[in-house]
Amino acid sequence: MSASELSDTSKLCVHTITTKPWSIEEAMDKYSEAGIGGITVWRQWLDGRDIASVGGKLRERNLEIVSLCRGGFFPAKTQLGLDEAIEDNRRAIREAAELGAPMIVLVCGAVPGQPLEESRKQIADGIAAVLPLAEEHGIRLAIEPLHPLYADDRSAINTMASANAVCDQLDHSLVGIAADVYHIWWDPDLAAQIQLTGEKGRLFAFHICDWLTPTSDLLNDRGLMGEGCIDVRGIRAMVEATGFSGFNEVEVFSDRWWSQDQDEFLQAIRSAYLKHC
Amino acid sequence: MSASELSDTSKLCVHTITTKPWSIEEAMDKYSEAGIGGITVWRQWLDGRDIASVGGKLRERNLEIVSLCRGGFFPAKTQLGLDEAIEDNRRAIREAAELGAPMIVLVCGAVPGQPLEESRKQIADGIAAVLPLAEEHGIRLAIEPLHPLYADDRSAINTMASANAVCDQLDHSLVGIAADVYHIWWDPDLAAQIQLTGEKGRLFAFHICDWLTPTSDLLNDRGLMGEGCIDVRGIRAMVEATGFSGFNEVEVFSDRWWSQDQDEFLQAIRSAYLKHC
Numbered sequence: 391m392s393a394s395e396l397s398d399t400s401k402l403c404v405h406t407i408t409t410k411p412w413s414i415e416e417a418m419d420k421y422s423e424a425g426i427g428g429i430t431v432w433r434q435w436l437d438g439r440d441i442a443s444v445g446g447k448l449r450e451r452n453l454e455i456v457s458l459c460r461g462g463f464f465p466a467k468t469q470l471g472l473d474e475a476i477e478d479n480r481r482a483i484r485e486a487a488e489l490g491a492p493m494i495v496l497v498c499g500a501v502p503g504q505p506l507e508e509s510r511k512q513i514a515d516g517i518a519a520v521l522p523l524a525e526e527h528g529i530r531l532a533i534e535p536l537h538p539l540y541a542d543d544r545s546a547i548n549t550m551a552s553a554n555a556v557c558d559q560l561d562h563s564l565v566g567i568a569a570d571v572y573h574i575w576w577d578p579d580l581a582a583q584i585q586l587t588g589e590k591g592r593l594f595a596f597h598i599c600d601w602l603t604p605t606s607d608l609l610n611d612r613g614l615m616g617e618g619c620i621d622v623r624g625i626r627a628m629v630e631a632t633g634f635s636g637f638n639e640v641e642v643f644s645d646r647w648w649s650q651d652q653d654e655f656l657q658a659i660r661s662a663y664l665k666h667c
Numbered sequence: 668m669s670a671s672e673l674s675d676t677s678k679l680c681v682h683t684i685t686t687k688p689w690s691i692e693e694a695m696d697k698y699s700e701a702g703i704g705g706i707t708v709w710r711q712w713l714d715g716r717d718i719a720s721v722g723g724k725l726r727e728r729n730l731e732i733v734s735l736c737r738g739g740f741f742p743a744k745t746q747l748g749l750d751e752a753i754e755d756n757r758r759a760i761r762e763a764a765e766l767g768a769p770m771i772v773l774v775c776g777a778v779p780g781q782p783l784e785e786s787r788k789q790i791a792d793g794i795a796a797v798l799p800l801a802e803e804h805g806i807r808l809a810i811e812p813l814h815p816l817y818a819d820d821r822s823a824i825n826t827m828a829s830a831n832a833v834c835d836q837l838d839h840s841l842v843g844i845a846a847d848v849y850h851i852w853w854d855p856d857l858a859a860q861i862q863l864t865g866e867k868g869r870l871f872a873f874h875i876c877d878w879l880t881p882t883s884d885l886l887n888d889r890g891l892m893g894e895g896c897i898d899v900r901g902i903r904a905m906v907e908a909t910g911f912s913g914f915n916e917v918e919v920f921s922d923r924w925w926s927q928d929q930d931e932f933l934q935a936i937r938s939a940y941l942k943h944c
Contacts, residue, residue: 539816542880542896543881576783576815576818604885605819619780619819
């Protein structure tokens, strides 16, 4: 399967963490000037800001707010921990509503040593607990399956199939999946799972970056599209074949790129997007 | 599911790479003195040795030779590369026969940027090409599914299901699976896949170690059993429930442990084995 080349950046979204050195004020001006269509705001970028006002400024700059990143981290070993996680996710939903973001990305969480089955149950219970508030504000919750290398302490949901299982269980139109190429590219069942996710109407988001060989850091050594081994265009084709017409969200954690001039990096993102996605 | 505690080290096997600073001569004496029942020999440890003579010395010390590690790395971008890989695997089969090892572990290989489907096809073709020689010498070939974090350049076989698919395709009594907890512990389908592998009579080997949180290096920061988050005993129970009665093979790549006194490390291995496996 292959997709046609992208001819413009109207469907390009950048996560604020991708240009980590920039504040939300810098990011919104830079993204807007570069003709980028969308922005996913990480919650830390809202610290100390009037959230509604930030949302207004983003809309003034014609940046579509794709999602708020991130909720999740539901599993815990104590009832207090479980309760705190639910409260934090409720805060995230209120923040999304204030910002004008229609969706929250969930990095679901895991506790080292706790059986993954138990964590998965806590994740489903946690999402169920915050769903009434999500309904009230009309906020979608996108479960992001994380690469199995993060199964110890970041997420017990490590495949599209596992994310689909939680969605099946909750069976709610506001609960879907954020598919990130970094986490799922290796999956032998990928094409079928993306198709299924689309058929169920729950493919909510599509994140892009690349996997470097070698990878020097488990968290902050992602590549820009084209720098690594992921067939981003091929996966985009699978995603678009489901009818998905949302944004292609660039989410790159990279100490290497963060240490460079961010204006040049943003240009590199635009070029890589048009050339490799 | 849970397994009973281990009461002795008769089913404990150590990979020579686990005690990397030791030569094969040192390793065989030390393992034997420590009452360890089995050894898996990495091919580099045979460099410059008379292989048959090493095999004899291992048997004299009552060390059961569990397997030769490793063959594989079949995928390549050129015909020459494919041919060379097959030749190297034939060499490994001859070495195993000379050593008196009944089995070779296959780290199947992958080429960055080459579609995983293509690599999987090359892997199946490569194994098929060396099977006649394996038959001649009666050497089992154990496909080791590798953690998806190695899908870029080490193996395109990243789940038990994927390994089982190749075994189904080749459908040969000498082709089976080496299950390593490091690679498979996160798999939501693990229990069912281990059971299936056993039912098909192809669960050939069981490797143990642990997953550290945090993990500082993608290759050489494995933990000793009990140091990390893997339920080794629980997975051993699944393995033994299939009727598996082979060795529990300790395969730890660890710059941290390799930098320490290896006699003390071997004692730590024995203790961890009896306490956590």
